Amino acid sequence: MSVPVSWYLMLAAAMFAIGTAGALTRRNGITIFLSIELMLNSVNLTLISYSRLLDDRTGQVIVLFVLAVAAAEAAVGLALFIALYRHRRTIDVDRVNLMRW
Amino acid sequence: MSVQTIAMLVKLGAFLIVLLTIIPVMVWVERRGGAMMQDRPGPNRLGPFGLLQPLADAGKFIFKEDITPSESDRLLYLLAPVLALIPAFSTFVVIPLGPTIEIAGVQVPMMVAPAETGVLLFLALASLGVYSLVIAGYASNNKYSLLGSIRASAQMISYELALTLSVVAVLLPVGSFRLDRVVEYQIDGVWNIIPQIIGFVVFLIAAFAETNRLPFDLPEAESELVAGYHTEYSAMRFACFFMAEYAAMTVLSALAVTLYLGGWHLPGVDLASMGILGVVIGAAVLLAKVGAFLFFFVWVRWSFPRFRYDQLMAIGWKGLLPLAIINLIWVAAASLAGWL
Amino acid sequence: MELAIFLIFSALAVVSALVVVTHRDPVKSTLSLVVTLFSTGVLFLLLGAPFVGVLQVLVYTGAIVVLFLFVVMLLNLQREARSEGGGRLQRVFAIAGALAFLATSGVAIWRSAAGTAVGALQQDFVSLTAFATELFDRFLLPFEIIGLLLLVAVIAAYVLARRPEGSVAAAIDEHHAGSGAGGSEVTR
Numbered sequence: 001m002s003v004p005v006s007w008y009l010m011l012a013a014a015m016f017a018i019g020t021a022g023a024l025t026r027r028n029g030i031t032i033f034l035s036i037e038l039m040l041n042s043v044n045l046t047l048i049s050y051s052r053l054l055d056d057r058t059g060q061v062i063v064l065f066v067l068a069v070a071a072a073e074a075a076v077g078l079a080l081f082i083a084l085y086r087h088r089r090t091i092d093v094d095r096v097n098l099m100r101w
Numbered sequence: 102m103s104v105q106t107i108a109m110l111v112k113l114g115a116f117l118i119v120l121l122t123i124i125p126v127m128v129w130v131e132r133r134g135g136a137m138m139q140d141r142p143g144p145n146r147l148g149p150f151g152l153l154q155p156l157a158d159a160g161k162f163i164f165k166e167d168i169t170p171s172e173s174d175r176l177l178y179l180l181a182p183v184l185a186l187i188p189a190f191s192t193f194v195v196i197p198l199g200p201t202i203e204i205a206g207v208q209v210p211m212m213v214a215p216a217e218t219g220v221l222l223f224l225a226l227a228s229l230g231v232y233s234l235v236i237a238g239y240a241s242n243n244k245y246s247l248l249g250s251i252r253a254s255a256q257m258i259s260y261e262l263a264l265t266l267s268v269v270a271v272l273l274p275v276g277s278f279r280l281d282r283v284v285e286y287q288i289d290g291v292w293n294i295i296p297q298i299i300g301f302v303v304f305l306i307a308a309f310a311e312t313n314r315l316p317f318d319l320p321e322a323e324s325e326l327v328a329g330y331h332t333e334y335s336a337m338r339f340a341c342f343f344m345a346e347y348a349a350m351t352v353l354s355a356l357a358v359t360l361y362l363g364g365w366h367l368p369g370v371d372l373a374s375m376g377i378l379g380v381v382i383g384a385a386v387l388l389a390k391v392g393a394f395l396f397f398f399v400w401v402r403w404s405f406p407r408f409r410y411d412q413l414m415a416i417g418w419k420g421l422l423p424l425a426i427i428n429l430i431w432v433a434a435a436s437l438a439g440w441l
Numbered sequence: 442m443e444l445a446i447f448l449i450f451s452a453l454a455v456v457s458a459l460v461v462v463t464h465r466d467p468v469k470s471t472l473s474l475v476v477t478l479f480s481t482g483v484l485f486l487l488l489g490a491p492f493v494g495v496l497q498v499l500v501y502t503g504a505i506v507v508l509f510l511f512v513v514m515l516l517n518l519q520r521e522a523r524s525e526g527g528g529r530l531q532r533v534f535a536i537a538g539a540l541a542f543l544a545t546s547g548v549a550i551w552r553s554a555a556g557t558a559v560g561a562l563q564q565d566f567v568s569l570t571a572f573a574t575e576l577f578d579r580f581l582l583p584f585e586i587i588g589l590l591l592l593v594a595v596i597a598a599y600v601l602a603r604r605p606e607g608s609v610a611a612a613i614d615e616h617h618a619g620s621g622a623g624g625s626e627v628t629r
Contacts, residue, residue: 003447005559008488009550011451015458015477017543022462024535027528030467030513034474037505038458041481044497052488053559055566057575060490064576067493067500068587072594074505078512079601085516086605094528177468217569218495225495228503232475235510239468251514258507278569 008049015042029084029091033077040070108209116193116213119388124347125155127395134396135403165336170242177240182334182341185233189348192226195219196355197281199365199383200373210281211365211380219279220268223356224261227311230349231257234320237342238330250330252410253313253320259417260310260317266425267300267307270432271360274441280356284364294361296441300428301361303421308353310417312346315402319410354394355387362390447487454480467518471509478502489562492572 015038022035044063051059081091088096129144133151136143144151169178194214201210216222231254238250271293272278275286287293294301310317320330331342358364365372365383372379408416435441457476464470478501485494565571576584 002558002561003443003487004557005488006550006553007447007451008484010547011454011484013543013546013550014455016546017539018455018458018462020542021536021539024538025532026462028467028518030509030518031462031470034461034470034509037474038461038477041478041501044493045481045484048485048488048490048493051490055559057566057572058579060493060572061576061580063485063490063493064496065580065583065587067496068591071500071505072590074508075594075598076601078508079598081512082516082602091516091518174468177472216491217567218491221492221495221499225499225503228499231503231507232472232510235507235514236472239514247514251511254507254511258504261503 005049005053008052009046012042012045012049015039015045027092027094029081029093032093033074033081037070037074040066104205104207105209108204109213112198112211112213113194115198115384116196117190120190120193120348120351123351123395124344125159127347127350127399128155128158130396131399131402134399138400138403159340162337162340167336167338168333170333172242174240174242177236178333181233181237181240182338182345184236185230185342185345186348187233188226188228188230189345189352192223192349192352193355195223195280196352196359196387197284197364198387199380201281202376202380211383212279212281215279215281217278219277220272220283220356220360221278224265224268227349227353228258228261230311230345233342233345234330237334241330241333243333246330246332249320249332253330256310256313256317256320256410256413256417259414260307260421263303263417263421263425264307264311266422266429267297267304268356268360270297270300270425270429273429273432274436280359280364283360284366287363288366290441292361292363292366296435297361297428297432299424300432301357303425303428304357304361306416306421308357309398309401310413312350312353312398314346314350314398316405316407317413319407319413350395350398351391354391354398358387358390358394364390443487446483450480450483453477454484467513468510471506471513474509475502475506478506489567491567492569 019035019038019042022038023032026032026035044066047059047063047066049059051057084096085091090096129152132154133143144154147153147157169175195212195216198211201208203209212219214222234250234253234257238246238248238253241247271283275283277283283293309315313321331339334342365387367382367386370382372383375382432441454477457473457480460473461470461477464473479498482494482497482502485491485497
């Protein structure tokens, strides 16, 4: 029996929801970043699923670009974390609040 | 079960048996060969020419006391040796043993996994090998282990780039990721080592660095970091790292042979027309070439001093990477001109 | 067969995703992300995208997450402590919002045409040559721009993570860079 594409889409939606909850709930900066990567991954899965459904390879090519963008974002984001840690000795986003009211 | 499934299981069994047999043979070659190069006897007490030494080593590994450091992260500590074995024992699935033969009317390629993404699958599974290094050092709760593992993993990911670029240069004139096409391309022309000698040298040096072999073994050198990332591992856990290193060496040698030295091809003999006999001869030829390569690994180990870590990283980024790019440009230009 | 692989790897993906967002230790979270990304890579293979699936394992798990792991280990990030009250309401709303999104999109997918059966994978769809043609033909400009983007990211990462001028560590780095090449002269 072949797996209907809607199951893949449901899985991607579930992973996106988990990632969102994680990004909004956690205090550790790295974990927030990991949740964002999870969300990007679920978007990739959605794109590939629709590419399969609509028999069009555009989705796969876009996933390639999303992969590259995620890599660039990870590099810059982690460099930011290193710089932040150097100054404030913490990655806890609740403590990095100099510009809050 | 279909012909393909049975063939796949047979190939899988053959590869695993060969891989697991090569490891004790390598242990013997390493110690006896190294001794010969250093003008000393080496192990000569167990059996003729010390041939039963690997057996004694295995016995030692099995019976040694199993220690777990007290403050270490238990789950990660136990996971690391297993993770080391996974890339070492899964990357051989894309190496062709011999020419594609026809069984019961079905074309059966001689790779366990005849996927379109051949070499890319190899590189992807090999890139997972970094995790065992990182986790082993981190979970040992030992500053020397952590230092060793950070150095080893940084070294590994740096040289992965040069490795991948030299592989890409080989694939460029072939037009496919599949290794059986690469071998067929070399049968039609010359072995890739001749037009792409720079790429071959880059691949060779990167292979040494990937497997943490001398002269690139600072992360696990005894005089530097005790034993680097596997300091705190004893008995069977250390044996896992040990086996994984030799298996990785073997598989990388097999890849080098397939990409640059014609794989199972015996010059002057048309193995593709000989059916099963062709596969057997091809496998023997491949094994002989891989054996020569492995001896070369041992030879280099006992001949050169090791690189200091900053020299090592400088060679990887400032030496090998530009060389690999130059090789790629040369191959691209030659392909466009029709020479390759 | 396809059903079995899908069930195993989707269960693995969901469980490890939950571990990523709930575990206190950042190292274990990162390693769970590796499992999630690998499972998703396998699912890509099932959906007829072998190249992207293998690239996901090669690039995403083999390089990007290693970068995460390095930073976590270098900064020696400890387990996250229990939160000090205050954010409780935020967490409730976050989880409720995520569940609402899941419910909405679930219904939308259910009602859509995505449930219809698709034909078997055609060789033309899966072939790498067709993918490459599409990438370098229709999407050539985005491809080149991505190259530029990666260059910018490398430079930005280097600049951001550089040691601040005048610190002790920067002085040591300069000393090494200056005398590294001629270091052997010191021993003479």
